[in-house]
Amino acid sequence: EPEVTQTPSHQVTQMGQEVILRCVPISNHLYFYWYRQILGQKVEFLVSFYNNEISEKSEIFDDQFSVERPDGSNFTLKIRSTKLEDSAMYFCASSGQGSVQPQHFGDGTRLSIL
């Protein structure tokens, strides 16, 4: 069964540094998402992406965040200048065409900001 893959599985970064989290969605999917889960808290929506542009973003997704689909397969989340509170598990998800298709999630990238 096709999967969403995320790299790296764990990223440790100094505060203030830029970080790029990478995702390869399922190949025929058209909708792409990033969510995050701070340790012990619920999964929170960050952003959705369709047709090479952001569909919707949450209030968490401020100017320090950006997303890109640089080629036909990758989907990236960039945090420009990381803060301690950015430490979390970041999940990429994708879904297919058609009404109310379930999202398929990757295993996540654990981001630790020092």
Added chain:
Amino acid sequence: AQSVAQPEDQVNVAEGNPLTVKCTYSVSGNPYLFWYVQYPNRGLQFLLKYITGDNLVKGSYGFEAEFNKSQTSFHLKKPSALVSDSALYFCAVSLMNTGFQKLVFGTGTRLLVSP
């Protein structure tokens, strides 16, 4: 704004017994409801969804969920629990009827099935 409540942090059940994981939702329109399961160090795996129609929805691994509009609930059930069902379960709601879904998750319920 839509929201989801999972009132139990943890549910304990003996193997072979039926299980129920509770979820209630609050939305201003017709909800689209989902259950996901998360195993340690893994992402969320889709179990089932309710869009419209029959209130009892069947999903993966023998799980089912019952949509109750009057009680605004979408409880997850399984007739006979397995030890391997032990995991973290998340209920989610969306209002979007397009291809794009913004999911709002509950806080999760840890299910522990004892042998």
